[in-house]
Amino acid sequence: MIRLDKVSKRYPGQDRAAVDRLSLDVRAGETVVLLGPSGCGKTTTLRLINRLIEPTEGRILLDGEDVTRVNPDRLRRRIGYVIQQVGLFPHMTVADNIGLIPRTLGWDKRRVRERVDHLLDLVGLDPAAFRRRYPKELSGGQQQRIGVARALAADPPVMLMDEPFGAIDPITRERLQSEFLGIQAKIRKTIVLVTHDVAEAVRLGDRIAVFTEGARIAQYDTPARILAAPADEFVASFLGDGTAIRGLRLAPVGTLALDPVVPVPPGQEPSASGSGPRAVRVDAEGRVLRWPGPDGARDLARVRADQTLYDALDAMLRARQDTVAVVDESDRPLGALTWASVLRSLPAPGGAS
Numbered sequence: 001m002i003r004l005d006k007v008s009k010r011y012p013g014q015d016r017a018a019v020d021r022l023s024l025d026v027r028a029g030e031t032v033v034l035l036g037p038s039g040c041g042k043t044t045t046l047r048l049i050n051r052l053i054e055p056t057e058g059r060i061l062l063d064g065e066d067v068t069r070v071n072p073d074r075l076r077r078r079i080g081y082v083i084q085q086v087g088l089f090p091h092m093t094v095a096d097n098i099g100l101i102p103r104t105l106g107w108d109k110r111r112v113r114e115r116v117d118h119l120l121d122l123v124g125l126d127p128a129a130f131r132r133r134y135p136k137e138l139s140g141g142q143q144q145r146i147g148v149a150r151a152l153a154a155d156p157p158v159m160l161m162d163e164p165f166g167a168i169d170p171i172t173r174e175r176l177q178s179e180f181l182g183i184q185a186k187i188r189k190t191i192v193l194v195t196h197d198v199a200e201a202v203r204l205g206d207r208i209a210v211f212t213e214g215a216r217i218a219q220y221d222t223p224a225r226i227l228a229a230p231a232d233e234f235v236a237s238f239l240g241d242g243t244a245i246r247g248l249r250l251a252p253v254g255t256l257a258l259d260p261v262v263p264v265p266p267g268q269e270p271s272a273s274g275s276g277p278r279a280v281r282v283d284a285e286g287r288v289l290r291w292p293g294p295d296g297a298r299d300l301a302r303v304r305a306d307q308t309l310y311d312a313l314d315a316m317l318r319a320r321q322d323t324v325a326v327v328d329e330s331d332r333p334l335g336a337l338t339w340a341s342v343l344r345s346l347p348a349p350g351g352a353s
């Protein structure tokens with residue numbers, strides 16, 4: 001979908017190239033995060049893709065077409081662009097800001113209005129309450145949502161996002177990240193997103209390109225593999241401490257082979273044999289209550305199948321138990337995980353899984 005082929009950018013008067021022969025492929029529908037320290041060339045790379053900056057050498061292909069041969073205005077209609085400072089026009093309403101590109105494309109008023117309302121809905125803002133407001137009447141997080149809506153206005157297949165959640169408080173930032181994931185699951189754009197925040201990269205990226213100076217790729221892989229096996233000292237130190245624990249957040253419990261459990265309804269007793277599947281006491285509706293035996297008086301550690309290994313270990317630690325019941329949305333048992341089975345499921349460092 002997007003291919004950078006030995007692309008370099010040398011700014012006038014600089015001895016070193018800001019981007020030095022970078023080759024990078026981004027597949028259709030995936031989110032690739034460019035991650036790296038300040039000044040390593042992330043923003044320059046992003047702006048080369050939509051030709052806000054012209055490359056000194058190399059080729060950039062969008063769907064096989066060399067972008068340097070496309071009229072820049074036409075190119076930018078195919079590429080949405082979201083930046084940290086948002087850049088909303090202060091004298092225009094929310095609706096006018098979002099509808100800007102569709103209007104320049106000559107859409108009629110009604111189509112623009114419908115598109116604006118649809119996008120406000122998509123980014124979680126009530127159209128009736130927000131379409132007539134001015135940017136100064138919005139919180140930082142709301143402005144950021146409008147920035148995303150505006151970039152999506154003409155339904156471009158590609159989105160470039162430069163620190164889109166950078167200037168926002170941590171709680172709103174987490175919420176915007178969740179919304180981003182929800183929206184991307186629906187619309188499946190091809191996204192290149194710049195951040196220097198490791199947690200954000202791990203959360204949002206299907207793949208992460210870790211850059212060193214000159215936009216040289218230190219590692220380009222899935223978050224899980226980068227966390228499990230950093231390619232070198234630079235990547236390891238940039239990721240910082242806690243990589244193994246962070247990796248656990250990427251693995252949903254439901255993808256593991258669970259140990260079977262046998263539900264024991266009220267009035268019945270678990271079978272006495274010591275071997276075989278573990279019994280779990282359930283109520284009349286089949287919802288898990290507790291383990292039988294000496295542990296049974298205590299709260300039972302439980303996680304839903306859509307939670308992660310991180311949550312499973314956290315539940316075990318909090319309950320001080322070495323087994324966690326895995327339940328469905330109605331709290332009915334699906335199986336169990338032990339501390340040992342979680343450890344066994346982890347990818348080996350350097351391994352392929």
Ligand SMILES: Nc1ncnc2c1ncn2[C@@H]1O[C@H](COP(=O)(O)OP(=O)(O)OP(=O)(O)O)[C@@H](O)[C@H]1O
Pocket residue numbers: 011012014018036037038039040041042043044045196
């Ligand atoms: N217009 C410019 N003229 C000269 N040098 C520039 C220009 N823009 C960027 N640079 C230099 O190019 C290098 C890469 O900058 P770039 O903004 O791409 O890095 P970045 O990884 O996005 O950094 P940050 O995370 O701090 O935003 C830096 O050394 C920077 O000083």
